[in-house]
Amino acid sequence: MTARSTNTGEGSGAHDPHRDIPEATVARLPVYLRALTSLAERNIASCSSEELATAAGVNSAKLRKDLSYLGSYGTRGVGYDVDYLSYQIAREIGVTHDWPVIIVGIGNLGQALANFSGFSSRGFRTVALLDAAPQMQGQAVAGLEVRPFADLAEIVAAEQVSIGVISVPATAAQDVADAMVGAGISSILNFAPAVLSVPPGVDVRKVDLSIELQILAYHESRKAAESAEAAATVDNGSEEGITA
Amino acid sequence: MTARSTNTGEGSGAHDPHRDIPEATVARLPVYLRALTSLAERNIASCSSEELATAAGVNSAKLRKDLSYLGSYGTRGVGYDVDYLSYQIAREIGVTHDWPVIIVGIGNLGQALANFSGFSSRGFRTVALLDAAPQMQGQAVAGLEVRPFADLAEIVAAEQVSIGVISVPATAAQDVADAMVGAGISSILNFAPAVLSVPPGVDVRKVDLSIELQILAYHESRKAAESAEAAATVDNGSEEGITA
DNA sequence: CGGAGTTTGTGACTGCGAGAACAAACTCGC
DNA sequence: GCGAGTTTGTTCTCGCAGTCACAAACTCCG
Numbered sequence: 297m298t299a300r301s302t303n304t305g306e307g308s309g310a311h312d313p314h315r316d317i318p319e320a321t322v323a324r325l326p327v328y329l330r331a332l333t334s335l336a337e338r339n340i341a342s343c344s345s346e347e348l349a350t351a352a353g354v355n356s357a358k359l360r361k362d363l364s365y366l367g368s369y370g371t372r373g374v375g376y377d378v379d380y381l382s383y384q385i386a387r388e389i390g391v392t393h394d395w396p397v398i399i400v401g402i403g404n405l406g407q408a409l410a411n412f413s414g415f416s417s418r419g420f421r422t423v424a425l426l427d428a429a430p431q432m433q434g435q436a437v438a439g440l441e442v443r444p445f446a447d448l449a450e451i452v453a454a455e456q457v458s459i460g461v462i463s464v465p466a467t468a469a470q471d472v473a474d475a476m477v478g479a480g481i482s483s484i485l486n487f488a489p490a491v492l493s494v495p496p497g498v499d500v501r502k503v504d505l506s507i508e509l510q511i512l513a514y515h516e517s518r519k520a521a522e523s524a525e526a527a528a529t530v531d532n533g534s535e536e537g538i539t540a
Numbered sequence: 541m542t543a544r545s546t547n548t549g550e551g552s553g554a555h556d557p558h559r560d561i562p563e564a565t566v567a568r569l570p571v572y573l574r575a576l577t578s579l580a581e582r583n584i585a586s587c588s589s590e591e592l593a594t595a596a597g598v599n600s601a602k603l604r605k606d607l608s609y610l611g612s613y614g615t616r617g618v619g620y621d622v623d624y625l626s627y628q629i630a631r632e633i634g635v636t637h638d639w640p641v642i643i644v645g646i647g648n649l650g651q652a653l654a655n656f657s658g659f660s661s662r663g664f665r666t667v668a669l670l671d672a673a674p675q676m677q678g679q680a681v682a683g684l685e686v687r688p689f690a691d692l693a694e695i696v697a698a699e700q701v702s703i704g705v706i707s708v709p710a711t712a713a714q715d716v717a718d719a720m721v722g723a724g725i726s727s728i729l730n731f732a733p734a735v736l737s738v739p740p741g742v743d744v745r746k747v748d749l750s751i752e753l754q755i756l757a758y759h760e761s762r763k764a765a766e767s768a769e770a771a772a773t774v775d776n777g778s779e780e781g782i783t784a
Numbered sequence: 785c786g787g788a789g790t791t792t793g794t795g796a797c798t799g800c801g802a803g804a805a806c807a808a809a810c811t812c813g814c
Numbered sequence: 815g816c817g818a819g820t821t822t823g824t825t826c827t828c829g830c831a832g833t834c835a836c837a838a839a840c841t842c843c844g
Contacts, residue, residue, distance in 0.1 A: 318830075318831075319830090319831095320830080320831060320832090321831095322755055322758050322759075323751070323755055325754075325758070326748075326750070326751040326754040326755065327735075327751065329754075330733060330751075331735075344790090344791065344792090345791075345792070346791085351735070352735065353735035353737075355832075355833075357832080357833060357834070357835090358831090358832065358833075360791090360792060360793065360794090361793080361794080361831095361832085361833095363792090363793090364792085364793055364794070368792080368793070370791080370792055370793080371791085371792075371839085371840065371841095372790080372791050372792040372793075372838070372839040372840050372841095373789080373790050373791050373792075373839065373840035373841050373842095374790085374791070374792085374840065374841070375790095375791070375792080376792090388758070389754050389757055389758045389761070390757045390758055390760060390761025390762075390764075391754060391757055395753075395757050395760070397753070403652075404651065404652035404655045404656065405652045405656065407648065407652070408647075408648035408649045408651070408652040409749070411648045412648065412649065412749060412750075414733060414749060414750040415749070415750055415753065418750040418753075418754065419753075419754065419757060420750070420753055420757075458760050459753065459756055459757070459760065482760065482763060483756040483757075483759060483760050484756075485749075485752055485753060485756060489574060489658055491571075491575075491595070491596060491597035493597075497763070499756055499759045499760075501752050501755060501756055503747060503749070503752060504570075505653070505656060505658060505659070505729075505747070506570070506656075506658040506659055506662040506664070507567070507570040507571065507574075508729055508745050508747060509639075509641070509659065509662075509663075509664055509703065509729060510569075510570040510573075510633050510635060510662065510663065511566055511567055511570065511745060512703055512727040512728075512729060512743055512745055513633055513634045513635055513639050513663060513664075513703070513727075514566050514569070514632070514633045514634055515566075515727060515743045516634060516639070516702050516703065516726065516727050516743075517633070517634025518634075519726060519741070520634075562800075562801075563800095564800080564801060564802090565801095588820090588821065588822090589821075589822070590821085599802075599803070601802080601803060601804070601805090602801090602802065602803075604821090604822060604823065604824090605801095605802090605803095605823080605824080607822090607823090608822085608823055608824070612822080612823070614821080614822055614823080615809085615810065615811090615821085615822075616808070616809040616810050616811095616820080616821050616822040616823080617809065617810035617811050617812095617819080617820050617821050617822075618810065618811070618820085618821070618822085619820095619821065619822085620822090
């Protein structure tokens, strides 16, 4: 059962601090970073895994395991230094410097995203807003002028943009994605309710508002069915009531 | 140790069509439903698992497995009837009738959500917009009047609301969540970058825009590091070059 | 200086989810 | 009516992720 053979290269040590962070861990690192930022704002210089886990809303064992993928940045018997760990996580994620971002589709959602302060304060800088509608162009949104969609390639090249946000209607999403990929963008955050197909090497993350609501609705339905069932089972243990 | 004690009811058959749908499947059912709706709009009456899987962007085996949790709604050798399957998925999710939804926090994002047509077209009806800021109250957004946050309990009771959306700043999110739970809401969609603590029985789903971007940034960083590394080992056996 | 207490980092175990492969079941053509 | 072809539903296997539990390592105090 020595399943040591699956690694890619030389089995140097237990785990190289720069390789192979599980996807589930990557998704939690930003949460930890935010919790650490919050602690730092309260002038807390150090914390235990238990405290940080509570602040981040996860299990402390999971947090320690996640952090161990980055390296050994804690001190046993003491805990983690907030600033030091913050920097290490930021470095691992790659947000020690700002990433330029463009937003395509300046409708209601696009405007909200452009005005969203969370982007700029967490390692991202919106460098351009684009929209295909002529009446949008030249308008100022969040201190930026809306530019024509045709300028996409030019802007991406000039600003070295590698991350794009799509907030256009679903019917236009694939075209926008194709144009982004063609211009050299390799990471896309898609708010349009559409399945995007992109070449290998391009990452797409999807945020779908109505899907989130539908998942909640499913659980609501089950809660309602459960309580109704519980009420019905009070007088009768009937289980054969399901007819075809 | 007959571990029968954990389940709620009687373990009748292999899998009751109304029990125990895995969470990962639940998250995909809305995607299937959307793909089916798209097919129906193109007047396609029936489809194979392969076609539907492509439209939904998943593996066909996974799709069939997911659908099998609902029951046997396909016909071997033929495929699935689009309308019939749509209805069955909608019924399972619980969106055959509309769910009333309230939105608390009518800033940029809240207004975008209120105007988002995807909610109303997919089983949800925004019944009220609430905001604590006095200058917001009485304003009309998306055809609805913004009402004071203090009216929350009254509205929830009157409209039988069980789903609430939080789009307030992070500092206010927990208070809003507490008020929602107190008013009887049992499912929350949270856009605020904060960890919410709610009592058991209340579902919270979180949509965090900057976390999504940070996950993309992580992969971008790795891509950059990888290509730099590849450039450094040019003399070694070069792998396939991605044609940009 | 040494032991007690504390906290991290990690190995072992368990359960869920993804994917491949195959049997069951349906249609169509002859 | 029957065989060939097609497509679903299910079983099996593998890998990832979550949790527990504990050894290692550090601090503090007497």
